Amino acid sequence: MIRPKLAVHGHFYQPERRNPFTGEIAPQAGAAPYRDWNTRINAECYKPNSERGNLRHISFDLGPTLASWLATNDPATHDRFVASDMSVGLAASCGDAMAQSYHHAILPLASFADRRTEIRWGLRDFELRFGRRPTGIWLPETAVDMTTLRILADERVRYTILAPWQAVDSRLDTRRPYRVELGGGKTIIVVFYDAALSASTSFESDATMNADAFARERVLPRLTGPSFPDGTPRVTVIATDGELYGHHQKFRDLFLAHLVSPGPDTPDRGFDITTVGRMVGDTPASLFPVAQISERTSWSCHHGVLRWYGECPDASDGRWKGPLRVALERLGTAIDTVAAGLAADFMDRPGFWRARDEYVDVIFGAETPEGFARRCLPVATATQQAHFLTLLEAERWRLAMFASCGWFWDDPIRPETKHVLLCAAKAVRLIDAAAGTDLEGSLIDDLATFVSPSRRIDGAAIYAEALEEAGQPVRRSPGAAPAS
Ligand SMILES: [Zn+2]
DSSP: OOOOEEEEEEEEOOOOOSOTTTSOOOOOGGGTTSSSHHHHHIIIIIHHHHHTTGGGSSEEEEOHHHHHHHHHHOHHHHHHHHHTSSOTTOOTTOOSEEEEOTTOBOGGGSOHHHHHHHHHHHHHHHHHHHSSOOSBEEOGGGOBOHHHHHHHHHTTOOEEEEOGGGBSOTTOOTTSOEEEEEETTEEEEEEEOOHHHHHHHHHOGGGGSOHHHHIIIIIGGGGOSOOOTTSOOOEEEEEEEGGGBTTTBTTHHHHHHHHHSOOTTSOOOSSEEEOHHHHHTTOOGGGSOBOOBOSSBOSSOSSTTGGGTSOOTTSSOOTTHHHHHHHHHHHHHHHHHHHHHHHTTTSOHHHHHHHHHHTHHHHHTSSOHHHHHHHHOTTSOHHHHHHHHHHHHHHHHHHHTTBTHHHHSSOTTSHHHHHHHHHHHHHHHHHHHHHOOOHHHHHHHHHTTOBOTTTOOBHHHHHHHHHHHTTOOOOOOTTOOOOO
16 A cells, blocks of 8 residues: 655745845844844754754755855855755655745746746756756745746756645645646646645644644644555645744744654654655656646735735735836836847847856856856957946846845835845946946836835835945935935
8 A cells, every 4th residue: 555645845045135235134133133034044944954854854945045145154054955955765866955946036927038047047056056957946936827837847847836726726636746738748747735734834833833743633634545546645745934944933843853754753643754856756747637727826925926016905005016016127128128238249139148047157156257258258358248247247136126025025115125126226236337327217216106105205215225224325316205
């Protein structure tokens, strides 16, 4: 008899908190007694979970912005994440780690080119970090549409994880993987997590006080019944933020340890532990049953992806979200136009966008900027090569300004929104200096079209405040309200 199984997936992510102008993280009072949130969450979650060996028994994705911070600030923890990818018994092609698209942008809201860059950067960062090509990828907020899935298939990604309400069929049995037909003979495997089990793990702290009771009372009832007729075992998947285990909820790193690697004295629970990587394995997608996905849906907004561009009813006043997105989209388009125009002096347009897709090697540190410029532009002058690198840096920060966290919360006065505005400032100032344009003036005008619900100051004032706090010169457009 094939025993049923439990797989746990942890989505480990922190937004980029480093000041784009200085590379430093400012001290954050709310994170006391630690100097900033990354340091605190590392101490409460990343470090202990990696030290306890929990990562060897779960599947996980480690966002590139967090991974690069860990690599610099706690290399031992970073290396334990990497070492946990290939645990014993896995085929060489599928480990337990999954990639994540690079800046945690909501991909269905991004342009086609941006989606492809974010996905390619995420896959390449993983390859450089983990030493193998990833087979699975975590989509930020599990935000999905068919176009995004087609790009994944084109990039030879085999699987992703989604919430069960992202399937068209609401009665779909989530205890096995499915395949989604993408047209043109393309397919991708989708693993749907168990909504009730994941929600109780995330939000019911009483449920996770005791791992044995959780296994008996919560997990086992989800696994009743025989295997599927084709012999596939029942596997139920818990997917949550990785930070849950020790940061959102104290001591849950211990809970996780006992849940996924019970000691020899633990009585048989009636199910085994597996991972999403093993669930999918090398099985050809064609052997999984077909499911259809609902376009533009996600795991943390029940109104599609409205939370990141409009007035999602979860926010008390989301009127700022649309204008902020429009302002940054307008800036993004303008930066692309100016950058590609300047790059036309030394390379063709497809070449420039190809270079953008490959620039992640420089950000990772696998290649020096100068070496990269020489490789891309072997016959250009040194000045042209320097110019080229400036344009790519502008593109890098222009991509970073779409991190989903800027729209996630209730008020644009929060640090997450200020940070995407700083990324926009970094990008626009690089471009304006290189091209003699005044895209920043247009940006400031556009930002003045929304206000903070709590402080009633407009987006231009929030932008100025963010720059002041980051120690950068502030430019005010005529007539804009002064920052308070
Ligand atoms: Zn919503």
